[in-house]
Structure formats: structure tokens, C-alpha cells
Amino acid sequence: MSFRTYHQVTEPDRSRLGEQVGLQRARVTARLAGVKRTIAVMSGKGGVGKSYVTSSLALAAARSLAGGVGVVDADLKSPTVARLLDTRGPVRVSEDGVHPPVSPHGVRVMSTAFLLDDGAPLAWREHPGERFVWRGVLETGALREFLSDVVWGTLDLLLVDLPPGADKLSDLAELIPQLTGAIAVTIPSDESHASVQRSMQAARHQGVSLLGVIENMSGYECDGCAQTRPLFSGDAGAALAREFDVPLLARIPFRSASAAAPRARDDAIEGVVAALCPSDVVIA
Amino acid sequence: MKFLCIDCDAQMTFSERAIPGDGTFAASFSCPSCGRRVAMLANEMETQLVGALGVKIGGRTLEEQPMELVRTTLDGRADAFVDEALPRTSAPVRPQWSADALERLSRVPGFVRGMVKRIYTDYAVERGIAEISPDVMDRARTELGLEGM
Numbered sequence: 122m123s124f125r126t127y128h129q130v131t132e133p134d135r136s137r138l139g140e141q142v143g144l145q146r147a148r149v150t151a152r153l154a155g156v157k158r159t160i161a162v163m164s165g166k167g168g169v170g171k172s173y174v175t176s177s178l179a180l181a182a183a184r185s186l187a188g189g190v191g192v193v194d195a196d197l198k199s200p201t202v203a204r205l206l207d208t209r210g211p212v213r214v215s216e217d218g219v220h221p222p223v224s225p226h227g228v229r230v231m232s233t234a235f236l237l238d239d240g241a242p243l244a245w246r247e248h249p250g251e252r253f254v255w256r257g258v259l260e261t262g263a264l265r266e267f268l269s270d271v272v273w274g275t276l277d278l279l280l281v282d283l284p285p286g287a288d289k290l291s292d293l294a295e296l297i298p299q300l301t302g303a304i305a306v307t308i309p310s311d312e313s314h315a316s317v318q319r320s321m322q323a324a325r326h327q328g329v330s331l332l333g334v335i336e337n338m339s340g341y342e343c344d345g346c347a348q349t350r351p352l353f354s355g356d357a358g359a360a361l362a363r364e365f366d367v368p369l370l371a372r373i374p375f376r377s378a379s380a381a382a383p384r385a386r387d388d389a390i391e392g393v394v395a396a397l398c399p400s401d402v403v404i405a
Numbered sequence: 406m407k408f409l410c411i412d413c414d415a416q417m418t419f420s421e422r423a424i425p426g427d428g429t430f431a432a433s434f435s436c437p438s439c440g441r442r443v444a445m446l447a448n449e450m451e452t453q454l455v456g457a458l459g460v461k462i463g464g465r466t467l468e469e470q471p472m473e474l475v476r477t478t479l480d481g482r483a484d485a486f487v488d489e490a491l492p493r494t495s496a497p498v499r500p501q502w503s504a505d506a507l508e509r510l511s512r513v514p515g516f517v518r519g520m521v522k523r524i525y526t527d528y529a530v531e532r533g534i535a536e537i538s539p540d541v542m543d544r545a546r547t548e549l550g551l552e553g554m
Contacts (some may be wrong), residue, residue: 235485
């Protein structure tokens with residue numbers, strides 16, 4: 122080769138693209154400096170009630186933690202946390218950054234639900250060709266900005282509600298080196314067991330600490346007789362906890378009265394918050 | 406990304422960036438030794454990919470705005486954001502855009518148009534300019550270092 126290559130040219134790179142990306146990540150770290158714990162709520166399977174569990178945890182944490190609670194809805198395409206937490210936009214922007222809407226219970230929330238028209242799909246104002254090349258990059262960029270550009274302030278707990286699958290946890294772990302860990306949500310069925318098992322293996326492979334398993338829809342709580350009856354066959358929650366040597370944090374039965382919104386108070390969920398944030402629970 | 410003038414064995418320096426409005430991107434670099442100039446021309450997909458990363462070829466001339474990527478690329482509701490970043494006065498003056506200025510703004514690609522419009526609006530508000538014309542845009546571009554906007 123008759124000319125110097127990139128690293129042989131030692132003068133600074135004016136574009137500093139690598140430095141710009143590094144600064145983006147540094148902004149995430151700086152913004153979350155006041156957050157004690159950042160915990161991802163994940164599941165390999167869709168439809169297990171992950172956003173419901175996230176919202177229930179956020180409400181319970183808002184009741185029992187004095188230092189503040191936030192939720193990032195990382196399910197950009199199908200955001201539901203804002204509705205479950207009865208939180209609405211618009212989103213205020215100041216020189217400090219973007220201020221998250223606050224739920225009636227005091228939970229700070231950031232979600233694409235505030236940004237999209239009702240019922241509209243996630244779409245980008247971009248050149249229509251080769252969307253598959255850059256769509257994922259944009260989505261990761263949006264998640265990064267949800268973390269770095271939102272005025273989260275000081276929080277005892279920031280929950281990140283991930284979409285189904287394992288890839289977004291990988292993105293999150295790269296964006297947040299100080300990520301506390303992840304909770305896996307499953308339903309009892311064998312199908313869910315296989316799917317969530319894969320995502321938990323992926324999490325462990327990425328070095329993400331697994332904090333435990335929550336089994337949702339663990340039976341059906343009868344409104345008439347108050348007994349809990351089977352809803353799905355299987356025992357995925359306990360099996361996953363055993364296989365990965367992590368605690369089964371809670372088993373939550375399906376309750377028709379709470380199907381549309383998280384319950385005001387749930388002993389199992391309160392117990393999870395106490396287990397995750399033992400040093401900060403101040404309200405019994 | 407670096408550009409090397411092989412004849413001079415010198416790194417070329419960034420000169421200007423241009424956004425022609427058709428989804429493509431151009432940037433020119435010149436050799437500090439012999440003065441030779443080259444242009445880097447990116448097609449729509451390449452431009453899009455770099456834009457999706459939230460980085461600027463040639464380096465940033467303006468500080469990144471809060472949630473800049475989402476606000477300039479997400480096809481969302483018009484009233485999603487309430488901007489409180491503009492300076493507050495007892496009687497804030499919202500500058501009008503002349504037809505010529507709007508036509509020029511329309512040539513800016515959609516994914517940065519909102520941000521560019523806000524930059525010019527901020528410039529006009531801070532200086533009490535009632536109407537944004539191409540002349541005002543030229544002055545802002547010179548004073549703020551907005552090559553290619």
C-alpha cells in the first residue's frame with residue numbers, strides 16, 4: 122500500500138464520529154447518575170402481561186419508596202405502560218431536557234404513547250428505501266434518548282419495560298453499563314417456559330444479572346368463591362427459577378377486576394419491591 | 406473517517422457540508438498543502454444510516470438538542486412536545502416566515518427540517534427579528550456556522 126491507513130494518519134478526525142457516539146453514551150451515564158437502580162422487565166414471549174407487571178411494580182414502588190420511581194416504556198411499537206399508569210402527554214421540553222409526564226401516583230413515565238397519534242403505528246419521517254438497514258438503529262437511538270435526554274432526576278428505581286425478545290435487553294445493557302439487572306416475566310405454560318428460558322440465557326450470556334422470575338396469570342382467582350383455579354397448565358415460573366438459580370419473586374393470579382388496570386395494592390408485588398429495594402422501603 | 410491527499414501525504418480538512426434536499430448528503434474536504442478538493446457524496450440510504458446514528462459528518466457545529474433524533478425523525482403527533490426552551494419575555498415575538506424563506510426551508514430534508522426551522526426561529530427571537538427572510542437565514546448561517554443549511 123502506497124499511502125497511510127486510518128491509524129497511521131495521526132491527526133485528529135474532524136468528524137469525530139466515534140467521539141460523538143461516545144458522548145451519547147456518556148450522556149446516558151450522566152443522566153442516570155441519580156438513579157439508584159435501573160431494572161429491566163423482560164420476557165421472551167409476548168402476551169404474558171409484562172407491561173402489566175411493570176406498571177404494578179411501579180405503583181407499588183411509588184407507594185413504598187420515598188426517593189421516586191420512573192418507567193421507560195421501551196416497547197416503542199406497542200406502548201401500553203402510559204395507559205396502565207393513567208399518564209398522558211404532552212411532553213415538556215426545557216433547556217434541561219425532556220420532562221417526563223407524571224402519573225397520578227407520582228411515577229415518571231416516558232413512552233412513545235405520548236408521541237404517536239392514537240392508534241398510529243411507530244413510523245419515521247425518512248427516506249422510504251432500505252428501511253430494514255436503519256430502522257433498528259433509529260429505534261435504539263430513540264431508546265438512548267429516552268434514557269439520556271429525559272430529566273429523570275433522582276430516583277430509587279427506574280424500570281424499563283422491554284418488548285418481547287432478547288435483543289433489546291442487549292441494547293439496554295450496552296447503553297447502561299450500570300444496569301442493575303433484569304426480571305423475567307412468564308406465564309405457567311410450557312411454551313412460555315421455552316421462550317423465556319431463551320431470553321434468560323441470552324441475558325446471562327450478555328452478563329446481565331438475573332434478579333428473579335415473576336409468574337403472571339398463575340391461575341384464575343374466582344370472584345365468587347375467592348379460590349384460585351388453574352388457568353394454564355405448567356409450572357414455568359418455579360422451573361425457570363430453579364434452572365437459573367434465581368428467586369421466584371411472585372406468582373400473580375389473573376383477576377378479572379384488575380384485568381384493565383393494575384390493582385391498587387397487591388401483597389405479592391409489594392413483596393417484590395421490598396426484595397428489589399430492601400434498603401429504601403420506608404412505607405409499610 | 407479521514408480523507409488523505411496521497412500526493413501530499415496530508416490529511417484533508419473538512420470544508421463544508423451540503424444537504425441538497427433530495428435525501429442525499431455531500432461534504433467537501435480540501436488538502437491544506439496543495440489545495441486539492443474532493444467531495445464525499447452519500448446516497449439516500451447512507452445518509453439515512455448516518456442520520457439514524459445521531460452523528461454529524463464533519464463534526465457538530467451546534468449543541469445537540471434534547472431528544473433531537475426522536476423529535477426530528479419520529480412521525481408522531483404535532484402537539485407531542487411543548488417547547489419551553491425558548492427565551493421567555495413579557496411579550497414574546499414569534500417571527501413570521503417569508504414565502505422565499507419557506508421555499509428555501511422546504512429544500513431541507515424532512516428529517517432535519519424541524520430542527521433547522523427551530524434554529525432559525527431561535528436566532529430571530531433572540532434578536533427580535535419579526536420576519537425570517539433568506540437574508541436573515543444567510544446571516545444566521547454565517548454567525549452560527551451552519552454550513553449547508
